[in-house]
Amino acid sequence: MTVATQAAYVASSPIPAIPPPSAHAGVIGWLRANLFSSPFNVALTIVCALLILWIVPSLLRFLLIDAVWTGADRQACLATPEHPEVGACxxxxxxxxxxxxxxxxxxxxxxxxxxxxxxxxxxxxxxxxxxxxxxxxxxxxxxxxxxxxxxxxxxxxxxxxxxxxxxxxxxxxxxxxxxxxxxxxxxxxxxxxxxxxxxxxxxxxxxxxxxxxxxxxxxxxxxxxxxxxxxxxxxxxxxxxxxxxxxxxxxxxxxxxxxxxxxxxxxxxxxxxxxxxxxxxxxxxxxxxxxxxxxxxxxxxxxxxxxxxxxxxxxxxxxxxxxxxxxxxxxxxxxxxxxxxxxxxxxxxxxxxxxxxxxxxxxxxxxxxxxxxxxxxxxxxx
Amino acid sequence: MDAADSTKPKVSPLYDPKVRGIAYQVALCALIGVLVYGAISNAIENLTRAKIASGFGFWTTTAGFDINQTLIEYSNISTYGRAFWVGLLNTLLVAALGIVFATILGFAIGIARLSRNWLLARMAGVYVEVIRNIPLLLQLLFWYNAVLKALPEQLQESFIIPGGGFLNRRGLFLPQPVFGNGSGIAFVALILGIVAAIIFRIRIKRRHEQTGVRAPVFAIVLALVVVPPLVALALAGFPIDFIYPYPGRFNIQGGIEILPEFMALLFGLVIYTAAFIxxxxxxxxFAVSRGQTEAAYSLGLPTGPTLRLVVIPQAMRVIIPPLTSQYLNLTKNSSLAVAIGYPDLVQIFTGTVLNQTGQAVEVVTLTMAVYLTISLVTSLLMNLYDRRVALVER
Missing domain, CATH: 1.10.3720.10 (MetI-like)
Structure with missing residues (x-):
């Protein structure tokens, strides 16, 4: 019965932890956990994203992009052939x-x-x-x-x-x-x-x-x-x-x-x-x-x-x-x-x-x- | 005892809290009495000068104005009393429908806010913050003036709703069901089905409490309610007809007409109240501690039954009292109808009737009394409910 007294290798510091699998950490992990954790959640996320894509751009277009900022009377805020979409006046x-x-x-x-x-x-x-x-x-x-x-x-x-x-x-x-x-x-x-x-x-x-x-x-x-x-x-x-x-x-x-x-x-x-x-x-x-x-x-x-x-x-x-x-x-x-x-x-x-x-x-x-x-x-x- | 009594310091009645309390109360009552007396004598003087007869004599006088939405028979030769009931029913109609839809939407959004789906929770949060921080009156005016008034005015341009409906600036027109011969039997079958379902539920519940044996209650109840009327209808050969609206010469004719004012009011109330609900x-x-969910999971309950059997019953105890006060708020807020011209109690009574008769005291008091009665009855029922569901602590 001999016990090895001489180890070939002694760790002097703890081995660094292996990074978590990329599917569970970082952006992807967050997305998986919060947006795509189950088929139902995936469907919900898609519906929500479509809703946002529908509302936010049209709101921005109305309030800012197509908006009329200057003008003296109603003529400025009427739709014209070169400016068909009129946003907020x-x-x-x-x-x-x-x-x-x-x-x-x-x-x-x-x-x-x-x-x-x-x-x-x-x-x-x-x-x-x-x-x-x-x-x-x-x-x-x-x-x-x-x-x-x-x-x-x-x-x-x-x-x-x-x-x-x-x-x-x-x-x-x-x-x-x-x-x-x-x-x-x-x-x-x-x-x-x-x-x-x-x-x-x-x-x-x-x-x-x-x-x-x-x-x-x-x-x-x-x-x-x-x-x-x-x-x-x-x-x-x-x-x-x-x-x-x-x-x-x-x-x-x-x-x-x-x-x-x-x-x-x-x-x-x-x-x-x-x-x-x-x-x-x-x-x-x-x-x-x-x-x-x-x-x-x-x-x-x-x-x-x-x-x-x-x-x-x-x-x-x-x-x-x-x-x-x-x-x-x-x-x-x-x-x-x-x-x-x-x-x-x-x-x-x-x-x-x-x-x-x-x-x-x-x-x-x-x-x-x-x-x-x-x-x-x-x-x-x- | 005598010794103790004699050592009790002699206080001047001026400093005796009991005497002071009575004096304060007498003074308060006297003050309020004087104010009320002054108000009444001023009112009598002002009314006699303006030659306005007080009292409810106007109740049986002919009103002489039209109302564009009436649930009971009414025309411009009806009395002011009749107009009052028309207004009250219109208020109750919009409040009842509003409560149903606001509850559905509010529960959906409340649950969505707690969803594990980040996007959904955020969207629900934005909805609540935006809607809660914008005055209801502004929202009503927006729906009425900016959305519904912007609908096409021409009949040809009306939006056509699948199933035979029309939507334009004058309102929403839907097919109207007409019940022919034999549908009475279906109605009777429906009532019998509901009664049977209630009896069945009570018996199943009793059996469950005694023996622990469960039964698929929901499916059987649904079958009991749905199947008998359908069978009766089939036997009678489906005697239900629809009157479809069609574009007439000046307006769409036939079918059920829903006023744009009604739609705007209902929309505004539902969207606003849902945020609060x-x-x-x-x-x-949130009020149900996490330990309850964890305990249910550790007993092996799946998510659905955990919510249904453990979390929601406990949450309802916390939810119902503030929910009722939201229902009351919705009912009271329906009085904003006056701003967009929906003929509710306030619009008809404190608007048109007050202007025509000048009976300010009677009209405003009666209107207030109606809302007050609704509030008091609801809070009375709420107290009864509270007592029933209060935690029994041993």
Whole structure:
């Protein structure tokens, strides 16, 4: 029995791994795993690819390649023998862009709208940048200073200075943004109050909150807007008679407050009872406990949902169109009927423009909501 | 006990939470009372000044306008009350069809988003993101004004749909089935078949629970429902005729006419709501933990039965409540019909009737009451369902 004591070869380092078969790695492996793993999958992939080949090129051709970018009137966007396929008529949008943004706002006063947009963008930027300094001042700016200053700026100061521009002349993106901003600025505080009311221990407060929330959530926004525009004037002394835009704003604000209340209530329910009890144990009053302990935690975890409901509100602003207010969609709807630009592609171009505007805004908002959600989840994991 | 009572600090009633609570509530009730009283007295004053009689007296007055889609008999000499029912039925029709199609499309897209096929999952994702972020009203206007209004206007240029249909700017025209003598028997056979299928299912289920013996339920149920009416029809010599639409002098005549407004509304609602339903379905399937699938595989179940018997029943518990609220949203969103002129409840009632009668309070309140009733009844049923499927924890 001898054991070989002298090995002819001793490996001094591990043998390098054999590369995986080319069919299971790299691009081919990925394709096999994700697109062609079974006959059914192959069929699906082929159908999808055909669908993409059908949609994407025709979309690109309409929006970019065949599109008409310059022109003074409808002649530019009509099909001619040398240019048989006409895509989007962007010349129409370029011609009417000021109408789409400002509506009938007097031309020499439009800088006021620009200042408003800048002030709002500043506030939104400050509010959404989570690491920004002095976010407490930002809240005061956004929920108190900005609304008053914007109103004076856009509507005109009473004692001279800025001339009066009545709301009937507002329009386009301006109105869309005003409706959305007022909706958020009013509905958030009102929604918090309603949510607290719904969780209150006082039966009367709870009852009224529940009735309001369930009533508003049970009916379409359209009917709320109709109520605000045709019933509200009846319920007020005839000397008040609020103007059309204000009535719609009341409707939108009340409507979104009810939805906001449910979003906030979900956040409140996520806060453990121990937090209430601890706040009571150190002798905080109800409002102090809410302001210092409960709401900061509840609102923090609700930010993604608040943003998502803001997305819903932003899309819903288009409904003011139906009660005759010139928001962005209504200005496009009015402009596309203009004989100066009447072509077969004008409607589609106008709608594409509005769709791109809403898509970019809403998509940005929902990406932000997802970012905040991921950030909050990070905090929990630590 | 006495000692404890005497050590309890004496609080001024001003700081007693109970007294304060009552005071707050009384103040709130008083405030709301004053507001309601003010609103009502203003309304009475404004109405008397405008000489508008309040009340539902207009209900039995002749409406005097036409409606271009009526499910029940209606003409311009019918009453406003009749117009209300026409509108309500039109709303329910578009909502019911919308719910069916949106569910099918939404489930397909939701499942596609979770597909292992990368291309399919991505496409479903793009669909959801794009559709969800564009306002529904814009989509409706697009379908109506940019797609359906762009269809050929001339009768000769109408698209011909295989099977004898036409599509042009005035709508979609389809063959209309006419049931002749003897089709009543087929109908009776169908009902009997359905009843038999239900009884059969209950018995099979009971037997399965007691003995564990399974039967091919689906095939037998399908046979019970399909075969008897077909046999009855064959016996009666297939007494079903179709009235085919044909190009008349000014318009296509005969057959079923589907309004472009209806098509645009249905299209828009289905495509929009399906994106939301897809998200609901995806979240529901995600909510079933992976361990459930793995456990089913380790018991030797193939993919299909794993989905059908393990994953989907558990996912449905998560899916159904938000799915119902999507159905409600669809029903409420159908009120956007007013923008494209489909004669639904809102268009007929808060549109035409309100303009003709000026009875703002009654008309808007009644319309709201209808939607509110639908919502409340649905959420009541939902609560019952929730209680039934809630996890029983021991």
């Amino acid at each position: 962007w010349a129409f949008v370029r011609d009417r862009i000021n109408f789409f943004v400002y509506g009938f706002y007097p031309i020499d006063q439009r800088w006021r709208v620009d200042v408003f947009f800048a002030a709002l963008a500043f506030g939104v930027g400050w509010l959404t940048w989570l690491d920004a300094p002095r976010r407490d001042i930002c809240l005061i700016y956004f929920f108190a200073v900005l609304p008053i200053v914007s109103f004076l700026l856009l509507h005109g100061t009473p004692g001279g200075g800025l001339p009066l521009v009545e709301t009937a002349k507002w329009g386009g993106v301006l109105v869309t943004v005003v409706v959305a901003a007022v909706g958020i600025v009013v509905s958030l505080p009102l929604g918090v109050l309603l949510a607290l009311g719904r969780r209150s221990e006082m039966p009367a407060v709870r009852l009224f909150s529940v009735i309001f929330i369930e009533f508003v959530r049970g009916v379409p926004l359209i009917t709320v807007l109709f109520m605000a525009s045709v019933m509200l004037p009846l319920f007020l002394p005839d000397t008040w008679s609020p103007d059309k835009l204000l009535r719609a704003l009341v409707g939108v604000a009340l409507f979104s407050a009810a939805y906001m209340a449910e979003v906030v209530r979900a956040g409140l329910q996520a806060i453990p009872r121990g937090q209430h009890e601890a706040a009571m144990a150190v002798g905080l009053s109800y409002w102090k406990a809410m302001y210092l302990i409960i709401l900061p935690q509840a609102l923090k975890i609700t930010i993604p949902n608040i943003v998502n409901s803001a997305v819903g509100l932003f899309k819903d602003t288009t409904l003011v169109f139906i009660v005759g207010i010139f928001d962005l969609l209504k200005t496009v709807e009015a402009a596309r009927g203009d004989p100066q630009w009447a072509t077969p592609v004008t409607s589609t171009t106008g709608y594409a423009f509005v769709a791109i505007f809403y898509f970019l805004s809403c998509y940005a908002m929902s990406r932000y909501a997802r970012y905040v959600e991921a950030r909050l989840a990070q905090g929990d994991r630590r | 897809a998200e609901v379905v995806r979240a529901g399937l």
